[in-house]
Amino acid sequence: MMVAATVTLILHDPWTRTHARALAARPVTAVDPFEDPGARFRAWIMPELGILHAMAMRMTRDPVDAEDLVQDTLLRAYRGIMGFDGRYPRAWVLTILRNTHINRLRKKSPSLAFDPDATFGRLAADEGRDTVSEDAVASLGDPVLRDALGELTDDHRAVLALVDVDGLAYQEAADLLGVPIGTIMSRVHRGRRALREALAARGVVREEL
Amino acid sequence: MGWRDWTWLEGVAFLDRWREPDIEPDIPTCEHVREVLQAFLDGELGARDEERVRAHLALCEMCSIEEEVFLEVKARLAALRPAADDAALARLQASADRLARGEAP
Numbered sequence: 001m002m003v004a005a006t007v008t009l010i011l012h013d014p015w016t017r018t019h020a021r022a023l024a025a026r027p028v029t030a031v032d033p034f035e036d037p038g039a040r041f042r043a044w045i046m047p048e049l050g051i052l053h054a055m056a057m058r059m060t061r062d063p064v065d066a067e068d069l070v071q072d073t074l075l076r077a078y079r080g081i082m083g084f085d086g087r088y089p090r091a092w093v094l095t096i097l098r099n100t101h102i103n104r105l106r107k108k109s110p111s112l113a114f115d116p117d118a119t120f121g122r123l124a125a126d127e128g129r130d131t132v133s134e135d136a137v138a139s140l141g142d143p144v145l146r147d148a149l150g151e152l153t154d155d156h157r158a159v160l161a162l163v164d165v166d167g168l169a170y171q172e173a174a175d176l177l178g179v180p181i182g183t184i185m186s187r188v189h190r191g192r193r194a195l196r197e198a199l200a201a202r203g204v205v206r207e208e209l
Numbered sequence: 210m211g212w213r214d215w216t217w218l219e220g221v222a223f224l225d226r227w228r229e230p231d232i233e234p235d236i237p238t239c240e241h242v243r244e245v246l247q248a249f250l251d252g253e254l255g256a257r258d259e260e261r262v263r264a265h266l267a268l269c270e271m272c273s274i275e276e277e278v279f280l281e282v283k284a285r286l287a288a289l290r291p292a293a294d295d296a297a298l299a300r301l302q303a304s305a306d307r308l309a310r311g312e313a314p
Contacts, residue, residue, distance in 0.1 A: 038309040046305050053298055057291070067297050071304060071314060078308045145285050163251065164286035170253050189247045196282055205278050209271055 040081045044089035045074065051090065052097055054166055055176060059101050069104065073097045088171070095175045148198035156191030163188055218245060218258040236264050242272050250279055 034040040052073060056066035076096050084092055149157055162173040170188070174181040200207045222237050242265050248254050249262045266273050304314040
């Protein structure tokens with residue numbers, strides 16, 4: 001009875017709902033089974049290497065920089081892992097990736113040190129303009145989609161790149177861009193509708209009825 | 210059942226039904242479904258809202274077409290995913306292994 005009540009409470013909690021997709025993907029362990037940082041690192045962080053590298057490529061647009069950035073992130077994650085409870089490891093490690101990236105940018109160009117907005121703006125702009133609409137689209141040759149994506153705002157393109165191209169959950173995209181999850185939700189909604197309209201105008205998909 | 214048990218969709222549907230009592234109970238309107246359709250397709254709605262959207266889609270031809278269109282848009286975007294750089298990944302994997310063993314990366 002008590003257990004049922006607790007389960008109901010957890011399932012209906014707004015925070016749990018927000019993380020529903022992450023929860024489904026990886027069940028929450030009530031008691032942490034790992035005492036050892038190496039075992040935690042293997043179980044929680046190493047499965048995310050692929051997404052970390054893909055995100056680092058989006059952020060730096062340079063293979064060497066991206067690898068360095070992931071190396072730094074792994075080191076920071078390893079150092080902090082005993083203070084982490086194991087819930088939503090991907091979101092956790094993406095937050096570290098973002099912070100590491102911002103620190104590296106500041107070291108490279110100190111002018112950014114006092115203007116965090118410039119850094120975030122750059123991240124969001126880089127994501128959309130350069131990676132999705134030029135590199136990726138050009139290499140795979142979907143000229144209609146490329147053209148249609150050009151009509152979207154940078155913010156919308158960036159969020160669609162993370163959610164649709166890279167397959168991140170909303171919470172993960174929010175952590176990576178440093179914006180609230182509601183912002184991601186509304187950008188996905190508006191961005192995808194704008195893209196649909198642009199594709200419909202090119203006769204690729206049907207118009208809204 | 211406190212107010213926290215209410216999902217966003219239920220809240221909006223309740224307010225609408227209160228204004229217009231003729232609306233079918235428990236199944237959201239097209240307008241509501243379009244509002245949450247993207248989150249639904251991304252698996253980001255809670256279980257109860259998801260069930261309600263499914264109930265609506267089962268009855269509504271127009272919204273089912275919308276669902277198909279947006280699934281196609283999603284699939285086109287997913288096809289843009291760049292190929293993984295296997296050599297870089299192997300190097301990162303090796304250095305992560307060293308970290309996990311407590312050695313210097």
